[in-house]
Amino acid sequence: MSATPRIGVLGAGGRMGRILVQAVQQAGYQLAAAVERPESSLVGADAGELAGIGTLGVKVSGQLADVLNDCEVIIDFTAPAATEQHLKLCREAGVAMVIGTTGMNDEQKAVLEESASQTPVVYAANYSVGVNVSIKLLELAAKVFGNTVDIEVIEAHHRHKVDAPSGTALMMGEAIADTLGRNLKEVAVYGREGHTGPRERQTIGFETIRGGDIVGEHTVMFIGEGERVEVTHKATNRMNFAAGAVRAAAWVVGREAGKYDMKDVLGFNNIQM
Ligand code: NAD
Secondary structure, eight states, X not given: OOSSOEEEEETTXXXXXXXXXXXXXXXXXXXXXXXXXXXXXXXXXXXXXXXXSOOOSOBEESOHHHHGGGOSEEEEOSOHHHHHHHHHHHHHHTOEEEEOOOOOOHHHXXXXXXXXXXXXXXXXXXXXXXXXXXXXXXXXXXHHXXXXXXXXXXXXXXXXXXXXXXXXXXXXXXXXXXHHTOOHHHHEEEOOOSOOOSOOTTOEEEEEEEOTTOOEEEEEEEEOSSOEEEEEEEEOSTHHHHHHHHHHHHHHTTOOSEEEOHHHHTTGGGOOO
């Protein structure tokens, strides 16, 4: 872990990129580089001004290769094909990475694995510290309740979201299913309608709400006889992802080569339950 890591932000003009620049600044770390697509009109702009936090004196570059040597760690929230190229460059330069890009195909995931055999790479589908804490709580609840309760996952997102249930809801369902020795693919029930018959205990239900500007809300219910436990996470803006990614960046600098996730960053693997 480095006290003031030199961090490069890729996709610095994107929705997450701009907030990542803010999060690096808020954490008191050094923004060493900001990178956009070479053809982007944002190349040459000041990364701080783009992020709405005033001039930082870091100009957006169009080529990662030009600025890579200034960085100890790269945070990449861009797009799968771009991340694949960034992984190769960082591997050659021996620079650590924190990757938030989702939707990578099997080939791109293989490039990630290969890079992680030579440099440290953190990959998480959700960098929110709160979501990751929630998942740990879900594992604890699942372990203690075992097969004595019915489990339902309810998620709500804004009206523009195109997939359901959310990736985070599935992550939560998977963590619970793994803890209980169930296969989520076999036990998941998505929405209910018509004559469903009585509920089977082994199933894990998913319900989806879409509307307005909800950033992201997840509630998991453990429903027993005479009592119910609910674990809820509510995201109010994207800073929760950015702050988690910046925390991961500080953590990964100086680590051995390997593929890490937020459980490693947050030290969950050392917590006994
Ligand atoms: P966005 O489209 O607003 O931003 C992506 C940016 O990357 C754009 O500015 C684009 O120009 C830039 N980019 C593309 N190719 C590039 C390249 N070769 N070099 C440099 N920059 C390049 O998207 P977004 O909402 O910021 O999300 C970005 C990614 O992060 C998506 O895959 C999204 O699903 C993911 N995401 C992950 C988490 C998480 O916690 N893991 C959270 C939010 C978003």
